[in-house]
Amino acid sequence: MMIKRFHVFESRTHAFKDDEVLQENIIFHAVKGSALGTVRITSSYSVEFSKEYGEMIVEDMTQRTVPYTSVVKPDDPEQFIHIATTDFEQHVVDRISVFxxxxxxxxxxxxxxxxxxxxxxxxxxQKPGPGTAPLLYPAHFDADGLTWPKSGKKPNAINxxxxxxxxxxxxxxxxxVTKRFTAKEERRRIVAAIYDSSLPARKVGFENHLNVFHRQKQGLSKEIALGLAVYLNCTLVDKYFRQFNGHTQVNSADLRTIHYPSLETLAKFGSLAKGKIPLQKDIDYLINQEVSRMGKKSMLDxxxxxxxINExxxxxxxxxxxxxxxxxxxALTLLAILNLKPDGSWQELEQPLMGITPIMEFCRAFYGKEYAPNTRETFRRQTMHQFVEAGIALYNPDEPDRPVxxxxxxxxxSPETFAVILTYGTDQWDQTLSSYLEERETLAQLYEMQRKMQMIPVEVEEDYEIALTPGTHSKLIKDIIVEFAPRYAPGSEVIYVGDTGSKIGYLQQSRLLELGVEVxxxxxxxxxxxxxxxxxxxxxxxxxTTHGPVDSKRHRELSTLFAKAIPGLVYVTAFPDRTTMGKYITEISWETEVWVAETPTHIIHFDGNRFLGPYETS
Structure with a gap:
């Protein structure tokens, strides 16, 4: 049986949230007897799937296709399955492989x-005394090291x-020592600490919720122990561990599967740590320097x-x-519109003009996160729309009336947001952020006013006007209502107007239902x-204006969509001018009409046994 596809859910809380179950979730598809090939790996936080263009997709879905041998190693006697959901995760595997x-x-x-x-x-x-040994629980270890004895429910000693x-x-x-139980939502899965045998006793007890690194039930040398703790606490190990550990336990067997630096390297880490476990950024710098020294230069760190991404x-x-x-x-979208790569500085930013597809390509090329092509609307509607509304980003600043x-x-x-971000991480940050937040509502209102000034007003019924997003497409829609309707459907009622910004600019849903159409x-x-x-x-x-005439395919789609309509159906393709019409003339479906806004008094009929009217459906 050969695996063809995996889908990994990044969140444990969504799939079974109705049952209040925390559970790792993976969907896989395998084919019996299939030849070795490639495996498609996708992942998402959301569980709300929908079908588009024949494929099941979900919001925020990343994708990656790899050789089967990257998932199941040919020389692995255990046949473990290795799932790196993105190139980002693969770079983690590549970098840690130097150890x-x-x-x-x-x-x-x-x-x-x-x-x-x-x-x-x-x-x-509860309290130590003569004839007792220290009893150490996970609660005795924290960021500051060992705290013993400790008040609480847990005992501190054992006879x-x-x-x-x-x-x-x-x-x-x-x-x-490391904790045996940590959740994937925690900042680090492996949390290592050191017990230096400094408590006054000849014996020590390690409770069952700890993992303990030792040599034949004896402690290690100071430098090796400190170097090992540094390595286990690095972000690289944490990222790697999360890829193959799908439960809340950090078992000793899991820790044995990790590959480690040499004793010499561990001793070097311990020596450079200068007697205590360093800060996280210093740990990661130390490990990164060693990886680079060993010649593993990956395009992506x-x-x-x-x-x-975190910043x-x-x-x-x-x-x-x-x-x-x-x-x-x-976060990745913000980095993209600042053209800020992983090795870049917040004080060396750019202000490129970027569309949704280039933003997604930036995520893939520089951060190893490849999103499925059909998640473009998620970027547009769930990120950029809010950025624009908040005044963080501008939409079409080079050509505000460009069609949506x-x-x-x-x-x-936006220039104001760009200016404040340039101070991120500097002494001026707090002050510039405070000033920016005080003014941002005003900025957002200003940008909103500018956008509204570009809108195209259209009266769809007496004393009722709607505003369409700017552009030639909306201008043509206005011409249809103002020029076409009075000539070829005098006194007609506007039932629906599409707007490429919100998809529905105007809809009389109840009226459509009366006409037999359920949208x-x-x-x-x-x-x-x-x-x-x-x-x-x-x-x-x-x-x-750029695509979408009533061709034979569109004719069938509309016929199906309006199949239960009580009135007869008349199909019309409207063009702004004859030049545009010329590009699509060979695609127009028979038994439809064509109208050109620049010559509004003429209409073109494509075949059929009647002029301007519905045809009987068979």
Whole structure:
């Protein structure tokens, strides 16, 4: 059986949220007896799938296609499945591969803490005393190191007796300990600390919720232990561990599967740490320097990239963006419109004009995150729309009246936002951010006013006017209502007007229902629908500036969408001029009409046994 596809859900809380179950979720598709080929790997936070163009997609879906041998290694006797959902994750694997020692190679063991407290309940003590040994739980270790004894429900000591002593180890040397239970939502999955055997006792107890690195139940040397703790606490190991550990436990078996630096390298890490576990940024710098020294130069440094993503996300939070935009997609979008790559500086930014597709390509090329092509609308509607509304980005600043559906549509960071971001990470940041936030509402209102000034007003019924987004397409829609309707459907009623910005600019849904038409939210409406009551005709009109005439395919789509309509159907393609019409003349479906706005008093009929009217459907 050969695996063909995986879909990984990044969140444990969504798929079974109704049942309040935290569960890792993967969907896979395999084919019996299939030849080795490629495996498509997709991932998403959301679980709301929809079908588009014959494929199931979901918001924020990333994608990657890899050889089968990258997922199941041919030389792996266990046949473990390795899933790197993005190029970003693959770079993590590539970089950590420079460390190729096992714990067995190093002469180091890792074991689950041997002492199970409820089995020795009568020997447990809240306070240490004569004849006791320290009993260490995960709660005794934190960012500051060891805190013992500690007030609380957990005991701090255990009596040394013949029953308990076999579960106690020598209080000698430096032990490295990690928590056995951590959730993927935590900042780090592997949290390593050091116990240096400094407590006054000949024995020590490690409770069962700890993993302990040791040599034959003895501690390690100080430098090796410190170097090992540095390595286990680095972001590179954390990122790697998350790729193959799908549960809440950090088992000793999992820790044995990780490859480690040599003893010499661990000792070097320990020496450079200068007696204590360094800050996270210093740990990551130390590991990154070693990876680079060992010659593993990857185009993408995943730790550097993640740092930039985190900083961009922090900016969005500081700017007060809604929770729906406080995510990786929006952070990457901000980095794209600043042209800020992982190794770049917040003080060396740019202001490029970028469309949605170039933004997505930037995410793939520089941050290893390849989003599925049909998630473009998610970028547009769930990130850029909010950026524009908040005054963070400008829409078509080079040509404000560009049609919304133009392939040249683009965005640019606003000058005010650009100026404040340039101070990020500097002494001026707090002050510039404060001033920016005070003025931003005014800025957003100003930009909104400018956008509204570009809108095209159209009166769709007496004393009722709508505003269409700017552009030649909207101008043609206005011409249809103002010029076409009075000539060829005098006194007709405007039922529907599409607007490429909001998809529905005007809709009389109840009136459509009276006419026998139920609008399917997934159905693609024509640009304009007119009801000509005198003849009981329904005009279905497509406004064509760059694409979309009523060709044979579109004719069938509209026939299906309006199949239950009571009035007769008249199909019309409208063009702004004859030059545009000439580009599509060979595509026009028979038994339809063509109207050109620059010569509004003429209409062209394509074949059929009648002129301007519905045809009987067979």
């Amino acid at each position: 190729n020692y096992t714990l067995e190679d190093l002469g180091i063991e890792v074991s689950t803490g041997p002492l199970v407290d409820f089995r020795l309940k009568e020997h447990l003590r 040394i007796t013949p029953d308990s002593e076999k579960w106690l180890w020598s209080n000698n040397g430096h032990y490295v 995943p730790i550097q990239a993640q740092q930039k 961009a996300l922090n900016l969005l939070i500081n700017f007060g963006l809604p929770r729906g935009q406080q995510n990786e997609r929006s 559906n133009s392939p040249k549509a683009c965005y640019q960071i 399917d939210e997934h159905g693609k409406m024509p640009d304009v629908v007119l009801y000509y009551q005198e003849k009981n005709w329904l005009f279905l009109i497509e406004a064509v």
